[in-house]
Amino acid sequence: MENGDVSPLNNCQTKEAKRLCIYDVGTKLNTPDQYDIGGTYTKDESDLWFFCSTSLCPGYQYLLNIFVCHRKPGNISVGISASDVLKYKVNIGSVTNNVLPSSLSWQTLRAVEADEINHVRTFCFTEMDMVRMKYETLIIPLSIVWEPKCLVLESVIKRVKVKHDFGDLLSNEDNKDLELKTPSGRTYKIHRLVMAAHSPVLRNAIKNLKDNSLFLDINDRDLELLLKFMYTGTIRNVSELNCIHLLEMAGKFELRSLFLYMQNVIKTQITVENAMDIAVISEKYKLEDMQKNIFQFVKEHPQVLNTPSWKKLNDINLTKKLLENIYEDSI
Template sequence: MDISTSSDDNCEAVDSVPIEFYTDSISPLNKCQTSKARRICIFDLCSKLKNNDKYDIGGTYTDDEPDLWFFFTTTRCLGSKNLLNLFVHHRKSGHFAIGILKSVKIVSCTMEDANKFGRGMLLWKSFVSPCPDMSHHVTTYCLPEIKNQALCIPISIETNPSSVMSKMTKKRTELNKSLSLALNQNKPDFVLESASRTKYSTHKLILAGHSPVLRELVKNTHNNTAFIDISDQDMKLLLEFLGTGNIKDVGKLNLLQVLELAVKFKLDRLLYILQTEMEKQLNIENAIDFAVLSEKYQMEKIQKTIFVFIRKNPSVMDTEGWNNLKDVNLTKKLFKEVHRVK
């Protein structure tokens, strides 16, 4: 069956051939390795669509360590149509990316259909979990009347999606620039005032679209002007990131300053960029300082990297940073991690 990837995709759900023999299928029947996952398999579909409920699908693992767990909810609509809302539960913290069938409407999708999709034919979405055990909405499919029992949805997963994230970051940056260019052709509709009372003209759409903190600020401000207690330098960095999705030469800036900005306005993608930059700059002299930052802002992903680095470089404990370390909880964690049995 020829399957396109437009919103009018049609692919037929039939009782599958023995899916349990496919180790690259996410289902309750096998322990699928995350890097090898190629499809999500849902069984007993007809009976599950009769009720608005939540159902587990199955999980993925790296060796024996769990990574992701997939589940879905169903919503019965008028006209014999159903919505299948797909979610993923991230057992760890950090970034990951999922490539998924980008159809809005699915009539069906068999094992054979799902096998036809390569990585480049999928719609890629990135997710960030600041802490372990967070759930994310992946996508929603509209299902007309289904007569059969099994549905296979093509998928691909990147748990260390550097290449995917690089492409997506570039694409998102281009989109942000295009949006900024389009908005700049219109008059600004909002003003931010810094601590020095300097006024910066901007657009509500840019502020609300990237930061939940600024979204609430815009929502609760009635005169289209708001004060933010940050320096002019921080304001310029903030507006640069909101407008372009990035900060030029961020590695040359004071990472603590930018980090506090990211935390203050809940800019998850900027936090990811900063953690990546911290990994690049990590050395013996700054390892403890970076560890303190990771503890203060609960950045578990970079903290694990720092602990491994310190374990391999015990001379870190001869530095001024170690001698001045006063965080008792962090000290305990360091000793436990650095001296634990490998």
């Protein structure tokens, strides 16, 4: 066991984290469930806890889904192996380890409250990989930056979307294990794992189900839009959609990935009429990057302060921050 190993047997310091160690990985992948990986700390204070879930997809594709639980609010940048291809084996004592490539894929994750959970990455393994790993340990290269100065870059978001595009699964009826019902009476068959990975709200609802059916009070068009985003990581023709409505749906289901996506899209959709409505949402969900864009827009378009949305604004904290930003150069 080394200092940078994240495992149940090691109190790894967050700044020193270099590897996720998943013991007996073959058995875990063959037994779909949720498993603890281990935590990271600052001295003796717990910062993060990593865990994984496993599932079997059509064509005997074994999914290993990595999640992180934030023990306290804050932002982290996580770099994790960008490849599913097993690179080599190393022997440490009597334990054989399978190692994934060291090239990292980065994303920034935000927790507004303690114990929030974010999806980090999904790895996909074949039957041949399963034979190779069997009862061995999987080592996944990892790096963590606590409170990064720069949040997610658009190029990073694009790479993450490509890596997590499960669009083919949406149209494939095999192994769909959950039905979503809407007020119209329509039924949508989906994978509960995909729902649970994206939305804490849906994850809690699924946990309490007594059968394989879940009713959602949402219209068919909005549900189809959300399903497309959850499975593909993107929204087609997003410029033609109501950005405020999308943000409200992201808030309703706590879709942090949709918030991140919209923070980049919203820059092209701010208008004098909707600027304050977007500002209210950004304040409610602590979307700092989006709020900075809104404040700059208002500063450049003072006519926003003549709109009905501004006149009915009753959020004192948001009003104070907005005025401080507008007049910062004259203070």
